[in-house]
Amino acid sequence: QNIKDVTLRQFGTGVSNINEVAQKVKEDLGFTLEMTALDSDAVTQRAATQPKSFDIADIEYWICKKVWPTGNLQGMDVGRIKNYDKIVGIFKDGRLTPGSTIAQGTSPNSVGFTDGPDGTSFADHETGWMTLIPTIYNADTLGIRPDLIDHPVESWAELLNPAFRGKASILDISAIGIMDAAMVCEAMGEIQYGDKGNMTRDEIDRTLAIMTEAKKAGQFRAFWKTFDESVNLMASGEVVIQSMWSPAITAVKSRGIPCVYQPLKEGYRAWGGGIGLSKNLSGIELDAAYDYINWYLEGWVGGFLMRQGYYSAVPETSKNYMTENEWGYWFEGKPATEVITNPYGDAMAQPGETRDGGSFSERMGHIACWNAVMDENRYMIRKWNEFIAA
Amino acid sequence: MDRRPRSFYLLAAFFALFLLFLYGPTFTIAILSFQGPEGGLTFPMRGVSLHWFRDLFEQQAVGDIWGSFGRSFTLGLMVMVTTVIVSVMGGLAFRKRFAGSGVLFYMVVTSLVIPSILVSLGVGLIFSQSGLDVHWATSGFGAQLTWTLPFGLLIMFAVFNRFDKSYEEAARDQGATAWQTIRHVVLPIIAPSLIGVALFGFTLSYDEFARTLLTAGSHNTLPLEIYGMTTNVTTPVIFALGTLTTAFSLAVIGVFLATVWTMNRRRARQGSDAGQGMV
């Protein structure tokens, strides 16, 4: 059987399930990759309940925490990953540099390893068997419309600033939204959390009480659940400050509307995604999947993603696929020397501009918390639903 | 000639406003779909072009519009054919009271009024709990039938309520068997209504969202794809798609009306050609 006849079915969020990648796979590796893009709820659902419907799951680490125990995914042998050594430390021991501290929340290292190919629990150290091969990650913060805001925004607390009444927004994905809410409440000095990534019931109640009060006071214009909604809210001027994702900022900017991914003093909320393999993969298909993973980490995809503002798990390899100017702007935080364009050719930055938040280490070194699944997740979900319904 | 009362003009104005209300948003997106390449989902317009229509036919960054269109189309046809056949049979069955017909009728009503998401949830649960894969052509198909069948059946009730039984008796009198009666007499006579049921079944399926949501499986139908696009696409290509869908629906209705019209014309002409011997 020829590897060229293999078809692998991948699904995940629209962030990285990009058709260009599938095309490139066909060119470089010869087999077919089918892509299905879903929202994060659907992704979780699919991974947890429909193991036969996919070969490759492109999911986030906090989703992995939920899904791994179902046994739908298989552990991956790092021995077969060529660039394993070059993967950034965040995904191995949780530290960007040996000296940095591990951020709160579901940090990728805590759910990144398992005991063996059939392991269903997480290991707390590098075991040689990975649950997900990290592919993409970023540091999120609040997006703002500098043209419509007349004072500098420096803290998460600004989200509930009455000055923005009816012009703020937060995302309605409970696992992520609660984190943003916690960042806000902590910044306001209202609540001191033990671990924002693993709140107690009391912390959850107090956080959402503050948010509910704000909601009732008309602070929020809307909640968004999808990437597109956040872009439209911002671009149309319905909202001037909101939690946002990096490419959404890019999308707003590409329309010539000023939009800033505002670094805040309390730090970033980070997230990371990776590729998991279905339990059902074996034989030549499994080989193809490993080929795919190795190809993924080789740099082309990394470059492709980094040009959109994400980071690659193996930045060094991506450098080969980026110009000096691009690498300097996106990774090193240097001023652009020429116009920066995204992979689709839209201008992202003019010469002389620098990236919001600066270099990779400035940004990823300033993580306050990872997207997380808490022990009290089900309680949190219910409370979150009440907050939305309130 | 006859003067219209003043209420006519008031109501006509109301009706015009209603039409404006109905069409306003559709026009809005139709206009927005002609945005220039720079344009976004909202006003103001940034240039005018066919860019987004062209874009629609190119590979999108994510998703698979034409694949899902194909699936929706196929599914629509499947649902259409099934709906027509099952509703006709059901309509025939309900002409006489049979044991349990009352219960069955209430099931039909329930099927009509049950919130779609419950069907979606229930069918999804059944498939996942019994270890079957949800797929648009199995679970999705079935879930959509719970929506199209009641409509089809209600139309058939209406048709058969008005159907003159003596046609069938005449056919039986002429030696036709039960099946021949249906084949040669009943079906041709109710054919126009069947086209209606078919058209209805197709569009209900083609636009169905909630019942397919949890039952479509790994491949999206078009409405799910559109829904997915609202999460991932920030360009007017989605409006271009909307405009095109509307145009497509209009074309379908147009073809339907034209068919009926020519059919009537042909029949009428047959008559007048032979009408020479009119006394």
Place this chain on the structure above:
Amino acid sequence: MSAHPTTSPAAPGSLPGALLKNRHVSGWLLASPLGLVLAVFLLLPIAMIAIVSFWGATEFSIYPDFQWDNYAFLLSSPVTYKVFLNTFKYAVLTWIFTLGIGFTVAYFLAFHIRSLTWQIALFLLCTIPFWTSNIIRMISWIPFLGRNGIANSTLMSMGVIDAPLDWLLYSDFSVILAFVHLYTLFMVVPIFNSMMRIDRALIEAAYDAGATGFQTLTNVIIPLCKPGIMIGSIFVVTLVMGDFITVRFMSGSQSANVGRLISNDIALLQYPSAAATAVILLITVLMVIGILLRFVDIRKEL
């Protein structure tokens, strides 16, 4: 010659033949595909939902159990009642507006348009938007109603207002507006159908008795349209009560109805709690419909 020849040999008296003649048997044979589809895709799922509403759930899976937790949580949360109330609010408001608009439109078409051709043409004109995807029809309101949307900019350029109206979008107003936009047709069709079946002579008789247009409306037309009104109401009320997506899009996720509660739970894999909510919703809907059905015999009205 005998007046009573015994049963002729060719009589189709064979057992299957006789069975087929039995109306119960033939009825069920004909209705069996319908029954089958409804049994598998309606009854079974409802039963499944009822069963699962007693199950337990973990983060990622559900397990068979018999517990009242799901109901207990649901019924103990004040938010549940609020949400149900909200759902009813949407249903009632939408009903009022669709009824008002639908009735007026149907009335205009049925009684003020004199030629059948025009009636059909205008009626089709009303149905055309119905053939466009609901989601697209819904989101197309957003550029219209937004802070910088057509409505606000028009009003501002006309000098009616000087600051954009925020309540146009992401509010109960926009939710109801979208509902009315989506579902008025479901009211127009049955009412129009009822009206077309009113004998024109009745209107003339009322006119003859000295009734004004308005008296004719209240004394004759409305009572005779009741079945159409009921059927339309059933459609609108159930569609609104079961909706989850319009409320989400048009309220900017700021308000919730029962459907959203369910879809949120589903999205988070909390099937048992979704099922429990679903059961309550189903009971509510069936009760409302049951009440409406008391006023009309659907089968007779078709």
Place this chain on the structure above:
Amino acid sequence: MRTELDLELVALTKRYGETVAVDGIQHLFRGGTYACLLGPSGCGKSSTLRMIAGHEEVSDGAIVLAGQDISHLPPARRGTAMMFQNYALFPHLSVADNVAFSLKIKRVERETRRRRAMALLELVHMTDYAERLPAQLSGGQQQRVALARALITDPQVLLLDEPLSALDPFLRIRMRSELKKLQRELGITFVHVTHGQDEALALADEIVVMNDAVIEQAGPAREVFNSPRTEFVARFMGGHNVIALPRGHFAIRADQIAVTEAASGKLDGHVTGIEYQGTSVALTLMTAGDQELTAIIPEDRYFARPIQPGDGVGLNWDEDHLHALNA
């Protein structure tokens, strides 16, 4: 002599787009007469009646009732009332409420309404059915209710559009004598549209025969029947033969043609059909000149000397019975 209650149609015309349904008709209905508008389908009877009632706009001409031009008044203010062909009883109202409808519209108070309605139901012998819905009544009962409803407004003219056509023959005959009796009692004008000449003959003081949007002939029933002025009227009234003689066309009543031995009459012919009619027998005859004639002879005379189809006969008549026809 014109009375206060005459109803006059003056050059009354109705056009529907291109079609002229009623073409400038002119007629005076004297107060208190029972008039029948008779004519074939589509001749404009209903249009005329509906213009009088006010349910159809007058295209041209005028309608004058009791000296007042009512052409542009609303129906309820004309002093006319209409009884509709299928009665048009409000299906959602009880018999009593149907009858009291116009009083309710006038905001007459409940008690009075009820009393007046019951009085009219009394008149049509329907008091026992006051609480029923129209669907629970037979055709004849419905008709009586419709009558009561029309009469409650005290009209000067009652307009009836084919009031008997929905009834079976038995009932039709009974109801028509009730109608006639009622008209006598009330003394108001009835204008009754029908296309049955027997009905018109039985009921009408005056018959107005319409054809093709115009009035062909109008006059007392007997005059119209016995002296049709045109071939159309002669044929339409029935019981007549039109004979083309060298001198012109003549009408003669079928019962005034005598059948004799072959070759012994004024015309020769042979029998083509025989129809038994109870008290008489109708013979269809084909004369030499290929004219089809009908002769009606008392049944006893026929059966005394039966004739078979194909037999040759002679036809005779009294010259006094011939009526010359226009055209």
Place this chain on the structure above:
Amino acid sequence: MRTELDLELVALTKRYGETVAVDGIQHLFRGGTYACLLGPSGCGKSSTLRMIAGHEEVSDGAIVLAGQDISHLPPARRGTAMMFQNYALFPHLSVADNVAFSLKIKRVERETRRRRAMALLELVHMTDYAERLPAQLSGGQQQRVALARALITDPQVLLLDEPLSALDPFLRIRMRSELKKLQRELGITFVHVTHGQDEALALADEIVVMNDAVIEQAGPAREVFNSPRTEFVARFMGGHNVIALPRGHFAIRADQIAVTEAASGKLDGHVTGIEYQGTSVALTLMTAGDQELTAIIPEDRYFARPIQPGDGVGLNWDEDHLHALNA
């Protein structure tokens, strides 16, 4: 003498749940007769006919045609054919295809089918309309097509359920003579349901009067009309009076009652109604004993000496004309 083609109903009964629509009727239709089933609405005429046709199951009893019990055969194998009230022409088929329908069902080949259909259309004078759709035909034309379609199966018995009621009075009279002629030509049995006694009299060799699910009287038209056996038949056939005399009840034809000066007849009475009927006038009379009678007198005699409502008159008759009634 029974011929091969006699149709016999033996204790034929039809029950719909509780209602007995036809109650054990017994009758022999002789081959080749034109029989009319006559009776008021709801008396069971249609049910009887539909049982013969095979469109309604027989509850009890048997139907025997040409010596064979056909009660349980399918309609097409009975040797009967039915013509429906509204003709039930298939609206989607041309006239020729309608007529050829049963041949198509029998898989007769196209050419033969066409030829036979045209032959039957010839019979009913409709060849020119062969390609039209039913909707493009007038009522009378539709009826002829229905007739042709029924006849193409070569039935021994043609069943007609109120075939003329959908036609206007003019056409009704023309079509009924065509029906009669056709039956003569074909020589097969016609069973024709109607509730018009004039129609029955004009058409029937034999009239079967039904009432309340049973046969009241059956016999040749003239016999039924002239010698009604029961009060019901006398009244239903029309043109009759039922007089209660001390000796019993008698029927007498209305035209056999003579109206004389008051107090000079066998019975006294006064006029309550006058109905002009063209060739005659019908007087409604109330006799001393509160009996309502009708007297029909020739119009010339009436108008020679007109009588007004309310006038007292005497009534006379020839004792020979009285028929004693059962019950």
